[in-house]
Amino acid sequence: MNTTATLGTDNMAMAAVKKPTEGTDVSPFELAAEHATVGSFEVENAKMSIKNVNVYYGDKQAIFDVSVDIGKNEVIAMIGPSGCGKSTFLRALNRMNDTVDGCRVEGDIRMDGQDLYSPKLDVVELRARVGMVFQKPNPFPKSIYDNVAYGPKIHGLADTRVDLDEIVERSLRRASLWDEVKDRLYQAGTGLSGGQQQRLCIARAIAVSPEVILMDEPCSALDPIATARIEELIEELSQNFTIAIVTHSMQQAARVSQRTAYFHLGQLIEVNPTEQVFTMPEHALTESYITGRFG
Amino acid sequence: MQASNVFFLLMGLATLGFYLGRGRSLALAKDLRGIRDLHSLPNYYGYYTALWCGLPALLLLCIWVVADGSVLTGVVMESLPSAELPSDSVEYTLLANKISNLSIGVLPSAGQPDFLLDAAQQLRYLTQLSSWIMAVAVLALAMVGLIWGRAAVSANFRARQRVEKVVQYALFACACLAIFTTLGIVLSVLFESLQFFKSVPVADFVLGLDWSPQTAIRADQVGSSGSFGAVPLFAGTLLVSVVAMFIAVPIGLMSAIYLAEYANRSVRAYAKPALEILAGIPTVVYGFFAALTVAPYIRDVGEGWGLSVSSESALAAGAVMGVMIIPFISSLADDVISAVPQAMRDGSLAMGATHSETIRRVVIPAALPGIVAGIMLAVSRAIGETMIVVMASGMAANLTFNPLDSVTTVTVQIVTLLTGDQEFDSPKTLAAFALGLMLFIVTLILNIVALQVVKRFREQYE
Numbered sequence: 001m002n003t004t005a006t007l008g009t010d011n012m013a014m015a016a017v018k019k020p021t022e023g024t025d026v027s028p029f030e031l032a033a034e035h036a037t038v039g040s041f042e043v044e045n046a047k048m049s050i051k052n053v054n055v056y057y058g059d060k061q062a063i064f065d066v067s068v069d070i071g072k073n074e075v076i077a078m079i080g081p082s083g084c085g086k087s088t089f090l091r092a093l094n095r096m097n098d099t100v101d102g103c104r105v106e107g108d109i110r111m112d113g114q115d116l117y118s119p120k121l122d123v124v125e126l127r128a129r130v131g132m133v134f135q136k137p138n139p140f141p142k143s144i145y146d147n148v149a150y151g152p153k154i155h156g157l158a159d160t161r162v163d164l165d166e167i168v169e170r171s172l173r174r175a176s177l178w179d180e181v182k183d184r185l186y187q188a189g190t191g192l193s194g195g196q197q198q199r200l201c202i203a204r205a206i207a208v209s210p211e212v213i214l215m216d217e218p219c220s221a222l223d224p225i226a227t228a229r230i231e232e233l234i235e236e237l238s239q240n241f242t243i244a245i246v247t248h249s250m251q252q253a254a255r256v257s258q259r260t261a262y263f264h265l266g267q268l269i270e271v272n273p274t275e276q277v278f279t280m281p282e283h284a285l286t287e288s289y290i291t292g293r294f295g
Numbered sequence: 296m297q298a299s300n301v302f303f304l305l306m307g308l309a310t311l312g313f314y315l316g317r318g319r320s321l322a323l324a325k326d327l328r329g330i331r332d333l334h335s336l337p338n339y340y341g342y343y344t345a346l347w348c349g350l351p352a353l354l355l356l357c358i359w360v361v362a363d364g365s366v367l368t369g370v371v372m373e374s375l376p377s378a379e380l381p382s383d384s385v386e387y388t389l390l391a392n393k394i395s396n397l398s399i400g401v402l403p404s405a406g407q408p409d410f411l412l413d414a415a416q417q418l419r420y421l422t423q424l425s426s427w428i429m430a431v432a433v434l435a436l437a438m439v440g441l442i443w444g445r446a447a448v449s450a451n452f453r454a455r456q457r458v459e460k461v462v463q464y465a466l467f468a469c470a471c472l473a474i475f476t477t478l479g480i481v482l483s484v485l486f487e488s489l490q491f492f493k494s495v496p497v498a499d500f501v502l503g504l505d506w507s508p509q510t511a512i513r514a515d516q517v518g519s520s521g522s523f524g525a526v527p528l529f530a531g532t533l534l535v536s537v538v539a540m541f542i543a544v545p546i547g548l549m550s551a552i553y554l555a556e557y558a559n560r561s562v563r564a565y566a567k568p569a570l571e572i573l574a575g576i577p578t579v580v581y582g583f584f585a586a587l588t589v590a591p592y593i594r595d596v597g598e599g600w601g602l603s604v605s606s607e608s609a610l611a612a613g614a615v616m617g618v619m620i621i622p623f624i625s626s627l628a629d630d631v632i633s634a635v636p637q638a639m640r641d642g643s644l645a646m647g648a649t650h651s652e653t654i655r656r657v658v659i660p661a662a663l664p665g666i667v668a669g670i671m672l673a674v675s676r677a678i679g680e681t682m683i684v685v686m687a688s689g690m691a692a693n694l695t696f697n698p699l700d701s702v703t704t705v706t707v708q709i710v711t712l713l714t715g716d717q718e719f720d721s722p723k724t725l726a727a728f729a730l731g732l733m734l735f736i737v738t739l740i741l742n743i744v745a746l747q748v749v750k751r752f753r754e755q756y757e
Contacts, residue, residue, distance in 0.1 A: 090549065125647065127644065128646070128647030131645065132641075134645075137640040138636070138638035138639060139642075140639060140643070140661075141660065141661050151646040154646070154652050208646060208647065236529070245464065
């Protein structure tokens with residue numbers, strides 16, 4: 001039986017997980033030969049719409065035929081075992097994969113109907129509209145102020161110093177970092193704690209008023225308290241931004257997202273409202289993963 | 296026995312010590328539950344024994360070899376009939392040398408006075424005796440050390456820490472060696488310079504605008520003013536170095552940026568070694584390239600524009616020197632630019648910055664300390680360079696800032712002052728040391744300034 005899409009009963013899932021070597025269809029260590037995503041991967045007011053995307057690193061295929069929509073002002077979480085392609089997929093959305101040698105993206109990715117991989121598209125402008133926060137906080141070795149002002153400066157968003165000050169303050173406030181750093185704006189951003197650095201990176205990303213923010217495991221290098229602050233922040237930000245977040249923590253996905261996408265070995269297995277994914281997953285692999293049988 | 300033979304014997308003994316110490320620890324381990332009950336691994340006990348065997352004996356050997364000659368000569372000189380003993384210290388040294396040469400047989404003994412031959416004979420005898428005593432003493436000490444070190448081996452003995460302590464001291468000694476060498480060089484230059492400043496006032500040297508170091512041998516000689524104003528030389532050095540840096544810094548930096556940021560792997564694999572070949576060309580070759588090709592070319596072009604260009608110009612020397620030091624800057628800058636974490640670039644690119652904005656605003660500032668270090672290295676190289684300047688910019692100590700004139704540099708003058716026959720009591724020769732001292736001070740100040748600049752402007756990434 002190869003069409004994993006039709007799977008869904010508990011029995012089959014149990015069988016598959018307990019005896020992964022028997023050659024039944026849903027071994028967590030093999031790709032499904034034929035595969036279709038289950039669940040509600042299409043939404044009505046899509047901000048971004050991804051259709052049949054394949055990503056290759058040289059000869060190696062990392063993403064297999066992924067189709068999913070990202071709704072406006074939605075927080076979508078992407079979960080899955082290490083190496084399942086979540087990050088690769090995320091980096092395809094603002095073309096950060098362009099910087100990786102030998103990386104090739106096929107398929108159709110659109111934002112507001114505009115083809116992101118069209119030769120006419122200006123990557124620089126795209127990345128200003130689709131911001132990104134990385135796994136490890138990577139503030140520039142500049143002052144806190146200059147970190148936040150970096151984007152506005154290169155995009156000419158502020159005509160005067162006063163404008164710029166205002167943008168910096170607003171971004172830091174939205175990243176709920178202002179109160180902690182307002183007295184030391186001109187000290188090095190690298191001198192902040194890990195959690196503060198990550199919020200600084202978020203402030204830096206939102207300073208250019210992007211429409212979408214991609215977050216690649218933004219809390220994996222942080223302690224629980226810093227993580228809680230970032231999660232609060234994500235919730236606040238979701239009022240104004242569309243957010244796609246990759247996370248290793250299923251609790252985090254459950255806390256912050258409206259929809260959750262489960263990736264497995266480069267395939268998008270299931271997309272459903274978060275609550276459903278964590279209570280009644282449709283797919284056997286999803287269930288195995290969220291119940292901690294592997295991953 | 297010769298010192299080298301003793302040394303090899305000593306090394307043999309130390310090796311033996313290693314196996315003895317190791318063997319003893321293994322024997323101990325056998326009675327326990329194996330190696331795990333020893334405090335350290337067996338090799339550490341071996342090293343410990345070998346160190347006890349080798350180190351003190353080696354130290355004794357070194358001291359003996361260093362002190363041997365002068366002590367023995369002193370003894371022999373003491374035994375000379377006091378009537379023959381010169382009172383002058385120079386004469387004394389000469390006589391001592393004569394005796395030692397006679398004893399080795401470098402000087403034929405025919406026709407030498409008897410007392411000298413006797414002394415030489417005695418020296419020969421003493422030397423032989425001393426070398427045998429040395430061999431016995433050193434090897435005996437080694438044996439004692441070996442027994443001592445091996446006796447210390449026990450299951451609870453912390454050989455690991457002891458050995459590592461010794462290694463730490465060895466590392467410290469190596470670090471000191473570099474510092475003491477520098478100190479020694481400075482002192483040797485300093486003392487000769489002080490000699491020089493006895494005949495030429497410091498102010499005249501540092502502030503004087505006229506350099507013509509020819510001193511008169513006869514009173515009626517012409518053109519032997521003997522004035523030692525170093526300013527024209529430092530001006531020349533500065534001029535040539537500035538020209539060189541104007542060429543090397545932009546080209547070096549930009550090629551580094553290209554190599555580190557834009558070039559793909561295959562281009563880089565060929566371009567980088569090719570650039571570094573520039574550093575491998577002997578400076579003499581650069582020198583005649585500058586003198587025969589570049590300098591006449593610059594003169595011709597200059598004349599075409601109606602400028603008067605000397606056929607040996609600071610511009611020619613500086614330009615060729617600049618090309619020579621490009622790889623110093625490009626290679627170091629390339630390394631530090633490549634070392635800037637990819638996360639920095641990703642952060643900037645993800646903000647919608649272009650590649651070039653990322654390089655200018657994030658990568659270069661982060662790499663700045665390393666880049667400045669490369670530039671400083673290049674500046675020291677430029678200031679110290681001699682060959683190209685000798686050949687391409689002439690010897691005339693003109694005080695000028697016109698790069699089309701011929702100038703001379705500090706290092707060139709040091710070379711000219713110290714080549715050929717010299718008398719070490721004339722200011723002409725001693726001036727070389729004073730110049731060296733000044734040059735040292737100037738480069739030191741430059742380095743300190745550069746360090747401060749870097750400290751202020753660095754952007755440190757983690």
